[in-house]
Structures are given as structure tokens and as C-alpha cells.
Amino acid sequence: MLLLHFEIGEGKYALPAERVLKVLPYIKLKKIPKTPEFVAGFMNYRGRLIPVIDLCSLILDRPCNPFLSTRIILIDYPFGKEGTAPLGLIAECVTEAVHGNESDFVFSGLKHQDSPFLGGVALDEEGMVQFIETNLLLPGQVRDMLFNYENMRA
Amino acid sequence: MRANFFKNLTVKGRLAGFVGFLLSLLVASGLGGLSGMRSANHALSTVYRHQVIPLKNLKEIEDLFNRQIIDTTQRALNGQLSWDVARRTVEQAKEDIPGKWKLVYETDVDSSGNEFEARRTKDLAETAPLIKAIEDVSQKLIAALQQKDTKRLSALMTNDLLPLAEPLGEKVNILLNDSLASAKTEYERVQKNYKISKFAFIATLLIAIAVSLFASFMLIKGIDNSLSLIREAMGRMKEGDLTQRIEYDRKDEFGELIEGFNCMADYLSTLISQVQKSGIQLASSITEFAATTKEQATMTNEQAAAANQIAASTNEIAATASSLKDTMNEVLKVARGTAKAAASGREGLSSIDDSMGRMEEATGTIVAKLGILSEKAGKIAGVVQTINKVADQTNLLSLNAAIEAEKAGDYGSGFAVVATEIRRLADQTAVATYDIEQMVQDVQSAVSSGVMGMDKFAEQVHSSVINIRQIGAQLSSMINEIQGLIPQIEAVNEGMESQSLGAKQISEAISHLNEGAQKAAAAINQTNSVIFELNKSSLILQDEVSRFKVDKDQA
Incomplete structure (x- = not known):
């Protein structure tokens, strides 16, 4: 399988490319008031408003640096019983896509309650890479707040 | 009223009254x-005159009759006596008897009238005829003796003379008893008087003693x-309590004495409180004085030290002045040399000025070239960024x-390889542009630092030119000044000499001052000891x- 590599601060992370809709350059976002700090805002993608979260804020409690390689990864976020919705993730150094196996990632045995999305760790030629479970990225409360489509339809 | 009278009676008065009373009793x-x-005495003299003397006369009359008349007649009869002698003896007796009788009789006239006197008067009256008879018989006897008639004489003797002897004796005895009785009566009367007198005297004496004792007791008690x-x-007061006053309500000598005592105590109390106050004031004054003197002593010592320092400093000044004089001489020489050197330096400076001008121009050209280089590098950077x-x-x-x-799966695998290759090329390009970017940045920083360095160099050159011009001007004025300085240095030299002299004089004056300060210190020491003595005396005075103890309102 193909894995999209990126960095959060000093650490290297990876997520499966099959989940990725598109990699976009870092553009200006519309801030959403009264949301958690890691919710970076809305972005306009082809006439559609898509919520974007900052992985640096989520993991390191600081926003991502505005490098040229800092990009928005647009993923297909599973929502409801079978439906999905697009979600933007800001990460640093999003420049590499590498082939690898899911079995290479070994579960560390540590599972934090606040960060259930941090998965197993694999050894790479440049160091260790941690797997991100995209399904578990958002806490339920935030997820319900960001993807409240039923109300919108009503 | 009465009590007051006694209270106000003086001791003198009381004493006088007492003594007067005793004297009056005495x-x-x-x-x-x-x-x-x-x-x-009167009784005694009465007894003597009225009883004893008449008795004696009566006894003499009896004796005259018995001895001179009867005995002489008898002896004349017996022939033992001559007629003439007998006659003269009888004549003598006849003359004496009436005189004696008269004495006895007349004495009775004055006698006091007791019962015995009356009886005596009667007895005397009865005796008188007997005396008369004796006178008559005596007359007859004298006549018989004259005639020397023995017979008649004998008859007279027997008939007349002898019968008279017995009654006369009786009468004398009666009168003698009368007198004795009278004397006894007188004695008894006198004895009674004496008893009364004795009683009165003893009573008086007892009263006097009692009164004296009482009065003395009262008087002594009062005093x-x-x-x-x-x-x-x-x-x-002897123990020092001056608050004591005596209350006394009598107006006698002690009253005056106590008034005087109270007055004296008042004066003493005032005086002592004044003395106490003065003592305290004196002590505080002495303490202040001592403190002042101590300060003075310290100041004097400091003054002496300062004077010593000044003297030392003055000596140093003198030494420095003389060495300065030598230095000034050298300065004079150096100044002359400097004037010469400066004149030659001015010529060298003008050639430096020219070189500097050329260097300034060259620097300007370099800076312009560097500017162009920087611009080009900037352009390269822009291209690299693109x-x-x-x-x-x-x-x-x-x-x-x-x-x-x-996502396309096997259909996209060839495309995936191309994509990877493109991405690799892009990465290499990025790495290469990164290197170029670094190099351009290095060039740009080198150029900008070079420009900055050249700017600074140009500025330095420019300022050097200005400085050199200024130095040239300064050198010219310096040369002038140095040339003008020489006479001034000479003047300073002279001044130094006089300063050295002045410093010596100051040093002498300071040594005089130092002596004075030492004398003052000695005087202060003496004052200090005097103050110590004074303080001691003051303490003794206060203690005394x-x-x-005086009243607080006085103290």
C-alpha cells in the first residue's frame, strides 16, 4: 500500500494514501469562532466549505509553521453509519509518498485516551514513523459539531 | 479668760510670782x-526690872538694917567698934535705905495690872511704915551714938531695933513671894505665846513647803x-528634716524662742532648697562644661593632627615645587624641540593630504562596482525562487x-513510476536551487558587507582627510602656541620658586600653630582635671x- 509521509514538529507520521482525496497547498482559512484550538477553520474547495484541523495543534499544542512544504491533506473522513465527508488536515513537510505494508507498523502498547488516533510505529531508513488512524482523529463531540448535516438538511 | 491669763503668763512672771509668794511667806x-x-524679851525685861531689881533692893535694905544698923550697934555696945565709926556706918545706912526703898516703891508704879501686882502694892504700902520706923530708930541711934550714951543705946536696941527686925523679914519674904508668883504668871503667859507662835510658824513653814513644791513642779513641768x-x-532638724515646725499657743519666752526657731527653719529650708537646686544646676552645668571641654579637646587634637598634616603637605608642596621647577626647565627644552619638529611635520602632512584625496576617489569607484554586483545577485535570487x-x-x-x-490500481502503476520519477527530479531541482540560493545569499551578504566595509573605509578616508587638514591647522596653531609658551614657562618657573619659598613660610607658621594647639590641649587637660574636682565637690555638696528634707513646694 502507498503511505503519505509528513512531519509534525520533529516527528515523522504516515497515513494511507487510499484515504487521501488530494494534497493542496497551504491557503488562507476562515477561522470558526467557539471551536477548539486545533480546528483551523473552513476552506473553500471547489465551491464547497470543508472543515480543516491543524495536526500540529492537535498533537503538539502549537500551530504548524508556514513553510512551502506545509500543505493541506484532504481526506475522506468516515461519518455516520456508512457515509463519509471530506476533512482537511494541516501538516508540515508533506512531500513524500512511500510504498509500505500495514504489518510493518508495530503497536507500541501505549494508548492515550486523548489521542486514540496514534497507531503503531514502523522503522524507516530515515527513522521511526507513526501511523495515524484517520477514523479516530476527531473526538465525538467535535465530530458531531463539524458534521451536523442532518440539521443542515432540516 | 483665766486659762488665757495663765497661758499668756511669761516664765519670768511665773517665777516672780512664785518667789514673791515665798518671800511674803518668809x-x-x-x-x-x-x-x-x-x-x-519684853516679858523677860519686865521680870528683870519689876521683880528681880526690886527684890535685890529689898534684900539690900534688909542687909543694911541687919548688918550695918543692928550689927554695928551691937558691936558699938560691945566696945568692938569706936563710936564715930559706928555713928558714920549707921548714918550711911540711914541715908541708903530710903533711896533703895524709893527704887522699890517707884518701880511698882509702872507694873502691869495682874492680881499679884495689886497684892504687892498692898504689901508695899504695909511695908512703908516699917521703913519709916527704921528711919526714926536710926535717927535716935545716931543721936545716942553721938552722945556715946550706952544705956540709951542699949535701950534703943532692945526696945525699938530688935522688934523691927522680925516684921521686916516677914514683909521682905511676902514681897519676895509676890514677885516670884508674878514672875511665874509672866512665864506661863510667855510660854503660851510661844506655843501659839511655834504652831503658827510650823504651819506657815508647811504651807510654804507645799506651795513651793507644787509651784516648782508646775513651773518645771511647763518649762x-x-x-x-x-x-x-x-x-x-539635726537629722536633716527641715519640714518640722513647732505648734505652740502660749505667749511666753518659749513662744518667742519657738517663733524664732520656726522662722530659722523656714529660712534654712528655703536656703537648703535653694542650695539643692543650685547643686543640681551646678552638676548639670559641670556635666555640660565637661562635655564641651571634651569636644574642645577632641577638636584641638584634630586641629593638631590637621596642622601636622598641613605641615607635611606643605613640605611636600615645597619639595614638589622645587622638583617641578627642574621639570619645567626640561619642559622648556622639550618645547623648543617640539616647535622645531612640528614645523617639519607640517610639510609632511600636506603630501599625506594629496594621497588621501586620490584614495577617496578610488573608493567611490569600488563602491559603485559592488552595487552593480549586488543588483545582479538579487536578480539571480529571484530566478532561483521562481x-x-x-x-x-x-x-x-x-x-x-x-x-x-x-487508486487506479494496476492501471496506474506505469503512471505511478513516472510520477515518482518526476517527484525525484523535482526534489533534485529543489536541492540544486537550495544550493544556488545559499550561494547567492553568500554572494549578497559578501557584497553587502563589502559595500558596508567600503562605505566605512570611504568614510574613514574622508574623515582622515578632514582630520589631516585639521591636524595641519592645529599643528600650525600649536607651533605658534609653543613658541608663545616658552616665555610663559619661564614665568611659571619664577612662580615656582616663590611658591617654594611661600610653602616654607607656611610650614613655619603651621609649626607655630601646632605648638599653640598643643598648649591649648594642655590647658584643656588642666581644665578637665579642674572640672573633675569641681564635679567631685558638686557631688559631695549634693550628697550633703x-x-x-525640705517641703516639696519649696524644692
């Missing part, structure tokens, strides 16, 4: 005694009371292409005076 008792004695009041007050952006876009595109190819 006089009374003396007068009584005198009168008793006079009465006794002793007053004296003990004064003695107590004196005792307390290439960088393109490489980034290429990377993004290839990344998305790879993802799409993955504090023995006296």
Missing part, C-alpha cells in the same frame, strides 16, 4: 517670830514641756499523481544637701 513668818521674840518640744524639733516554486508545484503534482495512480 516675811510673814519672820514678822511673827520677831513679834514673839519681842514679846518674850520641761516647752523644752522637750524644742528638743524634739531640734533633734529632727525555479523553487516550480519544483514545489511539480512535487505537489507528482504526489497527487502518485495517489491517483495508487540631700541629707536635708
Whole structure:
């Protein structure tokens, strides 16, 4: 399988490319008031408003640096019983896509309650890479707040 | 009223009254005694004159009759005596008897009229004819003797003379008894008087003793009371208590004495409180004085030290002045040399000025060239940035292409390889542009630092030119000044000499001052010891005076 590599601060992370809709350059976002700090805002993608979260804020409690390689990864976020919705993730150094196996990632045995999305760790030629479970990225409360489509339809 | 009278009676008055009373008693008792004695004397003289003398005369009359008449007649009869002698003896007796009788008789006239006197008068009257008879017989006897008639004489003797002898004896005895009885009566009377006098005298004496004892006791008690009041007050005063006053309501000598004592105590109390106050003031004054003197001593010592320092400094100044004089001489020489050197330096400076001008121009050209270089480098940087952006876009595109190819599965595998290759090329481009970017940045920083260095160098050159011009001007003025300085240095030299002299004089004056300060210090020491003595005396005075207790409102 193909894995999209990126960095959060000093650490290297990876997520499966099959989940990725598109990699976009870092553009200006519309801030959403009264949301958690890691919710970076809305972005306009082809006439559609898509919520974007900052992985640096989520993991390191600081926003991502505005490098040229800092990009928005647009993923297909599973929502409801079978439906999905697009979600933007800001990460640093999003420049590499590498082939690898899911079995290479070994579960560390540590599972934090606040960060259930941090998965197993694999050894790479440049160091260790941690797997991100995209399904578990958002806490339920935030997820319900960001993807409240039923109300919108009503 | 009565009590007041006694209270106000002086001691003198009381004493005088007492002594007067005693004297009057004495006089009374003396007068009584005198009168008793006079009465006794009178009785005695009465007895003597009225009883004893008449008795003696009567006895003499009897003797004359018995011896001179009867015996002489008898002896004349017996022939033992001559007629003439007998006759003269009888004549003599006849003449003496009436005289004696007269004495006896007349004495009775004055006698006091007791019963015995009356009887005596009667007895005397009865005796008188007997005496008359004796006179008659004597006359007859004288006649018979003259005639020497023995017969007649014998007859007279027997008939007349002898019968007379017995009655005469009887009468004399009666009169003698009368007198004795009278004397006894007188004696009894005198004895009674004496008893009365004795009783009166003893009573007087007893009263006098009692009164004396009582009066003396009262008097002594009064005096002793007053004296003990004064003695107590004196005792307390002796112990230093001056608040003591004596209360006394009598107006006698002690009253005056106590008034005087109270007055004296007031004066003493005032005086002592004044002395106490003065003592305290004196002590505080002495303390202040001592403190002042100590300060003065310290100041004097400091003054002496300062004077010493000044003297040392002055000596140093003198030494420095003389060495300065030598230095000034050298300075004079150097100044002359400097004037010469400066003149030659001015010529060298003008050639430096020219070189500097040329250097300034060259620097300007270099700076312009460097500016061009910097501009070019900037352009290169812009191109590099563009290439960088393109490489980034290429990377993004290839990344998305790879993802799409993955999703396409086996159909996209060839495309995925191309995408990976493109991404690799983009990465290499990015690395290369990064290197170029670094080099351009190095060039730009080198150029800008070079420009800055050249600017600074140009500025330095420019300022050097200005400085050199200024130095030239300064050198010219310096040369002038140095040339003008030489006479001034000479003047300074002279001044130094006089300063050295002045410093020596100051040094001498300071040594005089130092002596004065030392003398002052000695005087202060002496004052200090005097103050110490004074303080000691003051303490003694306070101690002495504090023995006296005075009223607080006075103190």
C-alpha cells in the first residue's frame, strides 16, 4: 500500500494514501469562532466549505509553521453509519509518498485516551514513523459539531 | 479668760510670782517670830526690872538694917567698934535705905495690872511704915551714938531695933513671894505665846513647803514641756528634716524662742532648697562644661593632627615645587624641540593630504562596482525562487499523481513510476536551487558587507582627510602656541620658586600653630582635671544637701 509521509514538529507520521482525496497547498482559512484550538477553520474547495484541523495543534499544542512544504491533506473522513465527508488536515513537510505494508507498523502498547488516533510505529531508513488512524482523529463531540448535516438538511 | 491669763503668763512672771509668794511667806513668818521674840524679851525685861531689881533692893535694905544698923550697934555696945565709926556706918545706912526703898516703891508704879501686882502694892504700902520706923530708930541711934550714951543705946536696941527686925523679914519674904508668883504668871503667859507662835510658824513653814513644791513642779513641768518640744524639733532638724515646725499657743519666752526657731527653719529650708537646686544646676552645668571641654579637646587634637598634616603637605608642596621647577626647565627644552619638529611635520602632512584625496576617489569607484554586483545577485535570487516554486508545484503534482495512480490500481502503476520519477527530479531541482540560493545569499551578504566595509573605509578616508587638514591647522596653531609658551614657562618657573619659598613660610607658621594647639590641649587637660574636682565637690555638696528634707513646694 502507498503511505503519505509528513512531519509534525520533529516527528515523522504516515497515513494511507487510499484515504487521501488530494494534497493542496497551504491557503488562507476562515477561522470558526467557539471551536477548539486545533480546528483551523473552513476552506473553500471547489465551491464547497470543508472543515480543516491543524495536526500540529492537535498533537503538539502549537500551530504548524508556514513553510512551502506545509500543505493541506484532504481526506475522506468516515461519518455516520456508512457515509463519509471530506476533512482537511494541516501538516508540515508533506512531500513524500512511500510504498509500505500495514504489518510493518508495530503497536507500541501505549494508548492515550486523548489521542486514540496514534497507531503503531514502523522503522524507516530515515527513522521511526507513526501511523495515524484517520477514523479516530476527531473526538465525538467535535465530530458531531463539524458534521451536523442532518440539521443542515432540516 | 483665766486659762488665757495663765497661758499668756511669761516664765519670768511665773517665777516672780512664785518667789514673791515665798518671800511674803518668809516675811510673814519672820514678822511673827520677831513679834514673839519681842514679846518674850519684853516679858523677860519686865521680870528683870519689876521683880528681880526690886527684890535685890529689898534684900539690900534688909542687909543694911541687919548688918550695918543692928550689927554695928551691937558691936558699938560691945566696945568692938569706936563710936564715930559706928555713928558714920549707921548714918550711911540711914541715908541708903530710903533711896533703895524709893527704887522699890517707884518701880511698882509702872507694873502691869495682874492680881499679884495689886497684892504687892498692898504689901508695899504695909511695908512703908516699917521703913519709916527704921528711919526714926536710926535717927535716935545716931543721936545716942553721938552722945556715946550706952544705956540709951542699949535701950534703943532692945526696945525699938530688935522688934523691927522680925516684921521686916516677914514683909521682905511676902514681897519676895509676890514677885516670884508674878514672875511665874509672866512665864506661863510667855510660854503660851510661844506655843501659839511655834504652831503658827510650823504651819506657815508647811504651807510654804507645799506651795513651793507644787509651784516648782508646775513651773518645771511647763518649762520641761516647752523644752522637750524644742528638743524634739531640734533633734529632727539635726537629722536633716527641715519640714518640722513647732505648734505652740502660749505667749511666753518659749513662744518667742519657738517663733524664732520656726522662722530659722523656714529660712534654712528655703536656703537648703535653694542650695539643692543650685547643686543640681551646678552638676548639670559641670556635666555640660565637661562635655564641651571634651569636644574642645577632641577638636584641638584634630586641629593638631590637621596642622601636622598641613605641615607635611606643605613640605611636600615645597619639595614638589622645587622638583617641578627642574621639570619645567626640561619642559622648556622639550618645547623648543617640539616647535622645531612640528614645523617639519607640517610639510609632511600636506603630501599625506594629496594621497588621501586620490584614495577617496578610488573608493567611490569600488563602491559603485559592488552595487552593480549586488543588483545582479538579487536578480539571480529571484530566478532561483521562481525555479523553487516550480519544483514545489511539480512535487505537489507528482504526489497527487502518485495517489491517483495508487487508486487506479494496476492501471496506474506505469503512471505511478513516472510520477515518482518526476517527484525525484523535482526534489533534485529543489536541492540544486537550495544550493544556488545559499550561494547567492553568500554572494549578497559578501557584497553587502563589502559595500558596508567600503562605505566605512570611504568614510574613514574622508574623515582622515578632514582630520589631516585639521591636524595641519592645529599643528600650525600649536607651533605658534609653543613658541608663545616658552616665555610663559619661564614665568611659571619664577612662580615656582616663590611658591617654594611661600610653602616654607607656611610650614613655619603651621609649626607655630601646632605648638599653640598643643598648649591649648594642655590647658584643656588642666581644665578637665579642674572640672573633675569641681564635679567631685558638686557631688559631695549634693550628697550633703540631700541629707536635708525640705517641703516639696519649696524644692
